Amino acid sequence: MWLSLGIIFSLGMLIPGKLSLKLQYDRDQVLHIVPETYQQVQHLQLLCSTLLLDLWKPLIPEDITAGEDLHIRVPAPLVQEVKHSLDQHIISYRVLIPDVQELVDQSVPREKSSHSQVREGYVYTQYHPMEEIYEWMAQIQKDYSELVTQQFLGTTFEHRPMYYLQISQPSNKPKKIIWMDCGIHAREWISPAFCQWFVKEILQNYKSDTKIRTFLQNLDLYVLPVLNIDGYIYSWETDRMWRKNRSPHQNGNCYGTDLNRNFNSSWGSIGVSFDCSSDVFCGSGPESEPETRAVAQFIQRKKSDIVCYLTIHSYGQLILSPYGSTTKPPSNNEELMQVGQKAAAALKEKYGTSYKVGPPSLILYNNSGSSRDWTHMIGIPLSYTFELRDTGTYGFLLPADQIQPTCEETMLAVRTIMDYVYQEYISDGAVVLTSSSLGLSLCVSIILTWTLS
Amino acid sequence: MELPPSRVPVSRAAALAEGVVRLRTGGPARALRLRELRGARAEDIKDVGYKFYLELELEDVLDKDCAVNCTAEVLYHLGNKNSAPDVQFTLEGELKSTEEADHEFYTRMRSLEKELVAENIPDSHGHVSPELQPLHLLAWVASGHVIWQNSTENTQLQLAQIQHVKQVKRSDEDLQFDFVVLLHEMVSQEIIPWEMTVLWHPGDNVRVTRHRRQHRHPSGAAGTP
Numbered sequence: 001m002w003l004s005l006g007i008i009f010s011l012g013m014l015i016p017g018k019l020s021l022k023l024q025y026d027r028d029q030v031l032h033i034v035p036e037t038y039q040q041v042q043h044l045q046l047l048c049s050t051l052l053l054d055l056w057k058p059l060i061p062e063d064i065t066a067g068e069d070l071h072i073r074v075p076a077p078l079v080q081e082v083k084h085s086l087d088q089h090i091i092s093y094r095v096l097i098p099d100v101q102e103l104v105d106q107s108v109p110r111e112k113s114s115h116s117q118v119r120e121g122y123v124y125t126q127y128h129p130m131e132e133i134y135e136w137m138a139q140i141q142k143d144y145s146e147l148v149t150q151q152f153l154g155t156t157f158e159h160r161p162m163y164y165l166q167i168s169q170p171s172n173k174p175k176k177i178i179w180m181d182c183g184i185h186a187r188e189w190i191s192p193a194f195c196q197w198f199v200k201e202i203l204q205n206y207k208s209d210t211k212i213r214t215f216l217q218n219l220d221l222y223v224l225p226v227l228n229i230d231g232y233i234y235s236w237e238t239d240r241m242w243r244k245n246r247s248p249h250q251n252g253n254c255y256g257t258d259l260n261r262n263f264n265s266s267w268g269s270i271g272v273s274f275d276c277s278s279d280v281f282c283g284s285g286p287e288s289e290p291e292t293r294a295v296a297q298f299i300q301r302k303k304s305d306i307v308c309y310l311t312i313h314s315y316g317q318l319i320l321s322p323y324g325s326t327t328k329p330p331s332n333n334e335e336l337m338q339v340g341q342k343a344a345a346a347l348k349e350k351y352g353t354s355y356k357v358g359p360p361s362l363i364l365y366n367n368s369g370s371s372r373d374w375t376h377m378i379g380i381p382l383s384y385t386f387e388l389r390d391t392g393t394y395g396f397l398l399p400a401d402q403i404q405p406t407c408e409e410t411m412l413a414v415r416t417i418m419d420y421v422y423q424e425y426i427s428d429g430a431v432v433l434t435s436s437s438l439g440l441s442l443c444v445s446i447i448l449t450w451t452l453s
Numbered sequence: 454m455e456l457p458p459s460r461v462p463v464s465r466a467a468a469l470a471e472g473v474v475r476l477r478t479g480g481p482a483r484a485l486r487l488r489e490l491r492g493a494r495a496e497d498i499k500d501v502g503y504k505f506y507l508e509l510e511l512e513d514v515l516d517k518d519c520a521v522n523c524t525a526e527v528l529y530h531l532g533n534k535n536s537a538p539d540v541q542f543t544l545e546g547e548l549k550s551t552e553e554a555d556h557e558f559y560t561r562m563r564s565l566e567k568e569l570v571a572e573n574i575p576d577s578h579g580h581v582s583p584e585l586q587p588l589h590l591l592a593w594v595a596s597g598h599v600i601w602q603n604s605t606e607n608t609q610l611q612l613a614q615i616q617h618v619k620q621v622k623r624s625d626e627d628l629q630f631d632f633v634v635l636l637h638e639m640v641s642q643e644i645i646p647w648e649m650t651v652l653w654h655p656g657d658n659v660r661v662t663r664h665r666r667q668h669r670h671p672s673g674a675a676g677t678p
Contacts, residue, residue, distance in 0.1 A: 127578055240577045241613060241635060241644040258642070271640075279642035316639075354489055356464065363462050365640045392468065392611035393486055393514065393593075395637055399579030 025104060027076035030056065030097035033086070035066050043089050044070065051078060071096060124197050125403045127189050130160075130233045133225055136196065137163055144203045146170070147216070154294025156230045157247040162294050164224040165199060169216045176425055177302060178418065180310040181224040181295065184259050184371065186231030186242045187396045188314040190388050190406055195225040195312065197407035198414065215418060218426045219307075228259055228291055241396065245291055249276035249284075257283035260313075261367060262292045265374035266325035271367030282369050299375060307425045308382040308417060309375040312410075315395050316364070316387035317355045319344055319413070322376040324360035325368035332381055339420050340384065343413035350409040353389065360385075382421065386410065461529065463493045465609045466505040470525035472597035473540040474511065479594030480659055481587030482554035488512040488520060502530040503606065513548075514590075521546055529606045537602045555655040558587045562628050568620040569630075575614065588618060591659065592632055595651040598661040600636065613637040613644060627652045633667065 035041045045061040047053065054073040055061065064070055074082045086093050097103055122136055141150045147169060153162040168175065182195035202221065206212050226232050230246040244256030254276035261272045267286035268274070275281060287293050299306060321336040323329075330336060340357040347355055356363055360370075376383040389398055389406045398406070471487040478485055492508035505527040513519045525542040562569065574589050575581045581589045596612040604610060613635040621629040629652050636645045646667040652660045 236577075241637075243642055273641075279644070363464065365462070391487065394575060394579050395611055395613050397575045397577070397579040397614060399575065399581075402579070 025073075025100035027079075028073055028100040029076075029079050029095055030071055030073050030100060031082070031086075032094045032096040033070040033072070033091060034068070035064065035070060035091065038066060040089065040091050041066050043085075043091070047082065047085055048072065051082065053078075053082070073097075073100060122196075122200075124193070124200055124407070126400050127193060127403070128196070129236050130226065130229055133192065133196070134163075137165060137225065140165065140199060140203070144206075147203065147206065153224065153298055155290060156228075157245055157290055158230045160229045160233075162224070162227070162229060162291065164222050167199070167202060167216065167221040167223065169213075171217065174305065175218060175220045176421075177220045177222055177306045178308040178310070178421060179222045179224075179299065179306055180312065180414075181227045181371070182312045183226035183232055184228050184311060185313060186228050186235040186244070187240060188388075189235070189396070190314045190398045190403065191312040192226045192232065193403050194388065194407050194410055195223050197403075198411065199223055199225070201411055211419075215422055219418075219422065224295070227295060230291075231256070243279050244281065245289055247289060249281075257281055257289050258369075259289060259292055260311075260371060261369040262287065262289050263296060263369050263371050263374035265323075265370060265377050266368040269368040270325055271365055272369060280367070286369065295371070296374070299380075300378065303375075303378050303380060306375075306380050308421050309372065309380045310384055310386065310414065310417070311371050312386045312388065314388040314398065315390055315392070317353060317389060317391050318364065318385075318387040319355055319357045320360050320364065320372065320385040320387065321357070322359060322383055323373045324364075324366055324370050325373055327359075327361045329359070330376055336382065336384075339382065339417060342420070343416040346416040347409045347413040350412055351405050353409055355413075382417065384417070386413070461495075461503060461505075461606045463490065463495070463505065463507075465606075466495075466527040466529075467493070467507055467509060468609055468611070469538060469601065469604050470505075470507055470509060470523075470527050470540055470542060471511070472600050474509075474523060474525070474542050474544070475594055476597030476601070477542075477658060478544070478548060479590065479597075480551060480555060480653065481558045481591045482515065482551035483548065484514045484590045484593055485511040485521070486514055491522075498528075500531065502528050504528045516549070519549060521548065538604055540601065552655065554587075559628065559655050562620065565620070568622055570617075570619050571615075572617050573614065574618070588630070589615065591630065591651060591653065592618070592634055594659045595632070595649060595661050596634055596636065596647075598659075599634075599647055599649055599664045602664070603666075607640055609639040610645075611637045611639065616646060626654050628654060 033044065035044055041064050044064050048055060048061045048064070054075075056071040056073055057069060058064060083093070122139070128136070137150050141148050147167055149166045149168070150163050151166050153164050155161055180195065180198065182191040185191075202212060206216065228245050231242055231244060234246055235242045242256070244258050246255055247257055248255050256276075258272075258280045261280055261282035264286035268282050271280065272282040273280050283289055283292075287296055299309070319340045321330070321333070321340055337357060344355040344357050347353060360367060370385070372383045372385045388410060389402060394402075467487060467490050471485070475485050487509055489510040490507065491510055494506040496504045496506070498504055507525045507527065509523045509525060511521050511523055522545040523542055525540065528539040530536050530538065569588075571585060571588070574585055574592075592615050593612050600610040600612075615632060616635050617633040619631045621631055623629050629650065632649050632651060634647050634649060636647050637643075638645060648663070648665045648667060649661050650663040652662055
């Protein structure tokens, strides 16, 4: 009993280190020794003070006594040396704790997670590091295996796998696709939080919500929760304000390309920098980055089936339609503006949050190489960038207690767009009204009227 | 409200006006922020510059039921390199008194045995502890001055985070805080560290007596460990 109390007390001393979320006690060992002779005591005292070993019991070398328990924590790099020294002096020992870090992990509840796996309920109202998002994806696939498959998209610069979730009701007819990606910019943490929330909402309400069920009978949802994985991890571990990916330039003097300037849409023409230290560095060429290529190649392959592309960012409270690289409006500008306004109105209903709708060239700033512009240019009719809360009060550091309201209101906007997609592109007899087909049908009716008169 | 086409996005001018209003009316217990842009008009004035006439609806972040209307004019000078934009505004109605909260913060700071030192406000998860809330507001209010003095038609600056703050004891009645704040410039997307010295006492406006841009670490990390 004293032993376990002692361990708990000693672990208590370790907790401040644990809160930094860095592994400080990985493969450290705690040895149990009962010195038998005064000479052994002397040697142990010397060993502890020379190597500055962490005494758990007693607390100072002077108190080491023959016949009394001695517990020392030996840092991993010193384990071999210490054991060798003990062997040489014929001091017997027992390994009490083979890996201190493992024990800390088990006994100290981590504020941010491991009991937040799906069994006890994943906590959607907290920000999660990448490791947990990977686990969440695997778990979601397990829990909703009849609807969800985790699919491999490609690898990041630092060789991490990029996965998207395919939410699809099995069917023998080909389905149209809505694509949503989050986390293209590392510091915009509310974005991956929204993708996770969105997936959860769809899946948890699939059985009870007929609209969702009907929707999924005819459309697939593809969700990429974190596009810029390396950058996201970097923003957790090193620089909270990091934006770009982590590919090096100039022999490692300079890191990162702005992935949302790296797509092949008027690449490099406006609103970018060719200086690799800039936060809007567009890369060495269009699609120079593995993350961009992974997404672009996939979307290119599937473009005839993708009817809607949504990319989620923060902050600014905006729904941006194409284009950023030119003020020339897209061919279906009216449709894009109408649907965008409808979505913003639905969003505002929830908590009164105001969103502005329009092309960035008018309401924000010019920029080229964005994913939204590129997807529209290759033929995907409804392409939007969402800039979520807020407008600068907290900016990138949106408090976790705003995750829920932000996600709830944004969900309404996305559902509005989904409803429109269903009506216009899926339901039987739907005619896709573009300005050209409208013009054509007008011409035909005029000709008919004329010939018949 | 449909935004008029203009060479500077209207929201950029509105954000600048908002910052100046917040600077002139704010303190550790009050910070106004833009709730809604109710009206806007832009005018190109030959040989002078580009001017906006704005109607703003503002709310108090600490008391969101409390809204106030404001008219503002923002003039971006022609050849805008060296002079800050002109910002004028008129508030409709009165703002509630923050005397009690101001006094409480002031007394607490003056009576600290050791000068306050703090970092990363808000933290990575957006959290600000209640004791540091007034300091966060003070920095946000004060940054309006730095932002205003460094704004052009092509920049839109926001306070991203307080990287470091140190209280400096003074023999006069002012509280002094030396900040290093991170400003986010929305057009270049850069994060710029900026030193600023802020003075304040109850009943007074927030004053920035010194401010200086820091250089960014070459690898791109804005001075973080």
